[in-house]
Amino acid sequence: MNIRILLGVLGIAAAPLAFPAVAADNAQTFVNKAAIGGMFEVDSSRIAQDRAKDQQVKNFAEKMIADHGAANEKLKKIAGEQKLEAPAQPDAPHKSDLEKLQNTTKGFDQPYVEMQRGAHADAVDLFQSYAKDGDNPSLKAFAAETLPTLKMHQDMIEKIAAANAGMPAIKSASTPKPPAPVPGANSFTETQAKNHIEDAGYTDVSSLAKDSQGIWRGQAKKDGKSTSVALDYQGNVFADEQ
Structure with a gap:
């Protein structure tokens, strides 16, 4: 909800994204992954506001805090109405990523961007999967409503990554699969x-x-x-x- 990478740049303030890789099996699983991913986006982006050097990255982090912060509150409200429990803290892997960001003193922008790329790939997968096959109507509607924002965040962070690193963006649904693995900075844990x-x-x-x-x-x-x-x-x- 899984560079899934610190969840910075693009994914802080909007709802978390996720694909088959983090597909939700049931309502509580979706809430857990979406909430943890959303918290990671906000927390990592708050660090980026202080540490990032590139203005585009700072602007992205600000948007993540706003969008994901709002989505997190909405998810928490819906979860309560559905008698589900939303996690109050990130899980161990996300805490570890946050600590890495916090301890990065030089070259902060690149690891934050890579974490955001991975986080948004996972978030888009998660929300897309649950919007299609979720078992709770209220959460399905939330996933469907949030998905376009997550995709927009993903597009933003991919453009930032391409501009800053000269790397091709992560494939979209319409991008043909290459004949062999593509070398490049890998954001997946x-x-x-x-x-x-x-x-x-x-x-x-x-x-x-x-x-x-x-x-x-x-x-x-x-x-x-x-x-x-x-x-x-x-x-x-x-x-x-x-």
Whole structure:
């Protein structure tokens, strides 16, 4: 809700995004992931307001705080009405990312942007999945209403990343899948990488490690057969042919 990356730049003040990688199984799971992702966006963006150097990044962080802050309050209200409990604090992985940001004294903008790219990819997946197949009408409506804002945030942060790093943006739904993993600064955490690979139909994902090109590589099973797998920074999953 999962550079999922500190959740800065684009994802602070708006509702969290998530794709199949963080798809919600039920209403409480959705609330947990959306709330934690939203808190991460706001908290990481508050750090960015003080530490970021680039004005675009600062502006993005300000918008994250406003948008995600409002979405977080709305989610909390709906969760209460539905007799569900919204987490009051980030989980351990997000706390760790926040600590990394807080302790970054030089070159803050790049890790924040990468965290925001990953966070918004996860948020879009989560909200998109729940808006389509969620089990609670009120939360489904919230996910559907929030999704366009999350996609807008994702587009913003991708443009910032491309401008600042000269990197191509993360693929969109209309972007053809490349023939091989695309090298690039990978914003996915190990957990997020595992989730994306599982969403591509693989099971028993193990031994994940990020190589020098920013590509997550590991082992998995599909159709009962063991295979090597790879995940690039765009979210493309491949049967790994090294």
